[in-house]
Amino acid sequence: MPPRPPAQLTLALLKPDLTANSIKTAKVFAHIQKNEFNIVAQKKLLWSKRDAEAFYGEHRGKFFFERLCGYMTSGHFHALILEKPNAIQDWRALIGPTHPPRARINAPSTLRSLYGLTDTRNSFHGSDAVDTAKNEIGFFFPEFELDRWEEEQKHRSCVSDTKE
Numbered sequence: 001m002p003p004r005p006p007a008q009l010t011l012a013l014l015k016p017d018l019t020a021n022s023i024k025t026a027k028v029f030a031h032i033q034k035n036e037f038n039i040v041a042q043k044k045l046l047w048s049k050r051d052a053e054a055f056y057g058e059h060r061g062k063f064f065f066e067r068l069c070g071y072m073t074s075g076h077f078h079a080l081i082l083e084k085p086n087a088i089q090d091w092r093a094l095i096g097p098t099h100p101p102r103a104r105i106n107a108p109s110t111l112r113s114l115y116g117l118t119d120t121r122n123s124f125h126g127s128d129a130v131d132t133a134k135n136e137i138g139f140f141f142p143e144f145e146l147d148r149w150e151e152e153q154k155h156r157s158c159v160s161d162t163k164e
């Protein structure tokens with residue numbers, strides 16, 4: 001049996017438009033389970049404008065920054081830590097390209113094509129790299145012990161290696 005690739009964590013958001021619709025939210029959690037993501041932690045929260053501007057600081061000054069912050073403070077939303085091998089890449093692939101109208105043409109089975117409304121109101125977020133994921137997990141889950149999780153991964157891979 002080939003050794004199981006190491007697990008990875010990513011930060012996922014189900015944005016306010018989606019979270020406001022409990023039927024669509026339930027369908028998205030079913031997609032998460034079907035795609036074998038383990039939900040390591042989750043919380044439902046409401047952002048202040050300050051929170052939104054801090055999280056999306058890389059986009060300050062872009063034409064859509066104000067509408068993005070307005071959107072992200074328009075209601076409660078779910079933040080999740082998802083775990084699986086290649087979690088970052090797999091979650092980005094599942095949610096699809098940033099702009100739902102284009103996703104409906106180029107990536108019709110992705111979550112943003114299925115549930116996204118407009119370029120800004122695209123219903124999902126996923127960390128775009130390992131360092132981003134680490135920062136974003138710390139932003140939403142400062143209480144999560146990332147170092148301890150990484151130690152546990154090392155231990156799991158040692159145990160599975162000795163079983164080979």
Ligand SMILES: Nc1nc2c(ncn2[C@@H]2O[C@H](COP(=O)(O)OP(=O)(O)OP(=O)(O)O)[C@@H](O)[C@H]2O)c(=O)[nH]1
Nearest residue numbers: 062063064066067068071099117118119120121122
């Ligand atoms: N490059 C550029 N694109 C723009 C600008 N204004 C709007 N857009 C794009 O056109 C899309 C639709 O613009 P709007 O009609 O204002 O926004 P909307 O349809 O309410 O959709 P969102 O605001 O994106 O939720 C935006 O999502 C942007 O992608 C702009 O000033 N410059």
Ligand SMILES: Nc1ncnc2c1ncn2[C@@H]1O[C@H](COP(=O)(O)OP(=O)(O)O)[C@@H](O)[C@H]1O
Nearest residue numbers: 059064068097098119120121122124125126128
């Ligand atoms: N051209 C755009 N027009 C409207 N909103 C945008 C545009 N580009 C990005 N956004 C909004 O800003 C968020 C962050 O942008 P970005 O990091 O580039 O995309 P992603 O969320 O796919 O990583 C997007 O999820 C979307 O809500």
Ligand SMILES: [Mg+2]
Nearest residue numbers: 125126127128
């Ligand atoms: Mg991004």
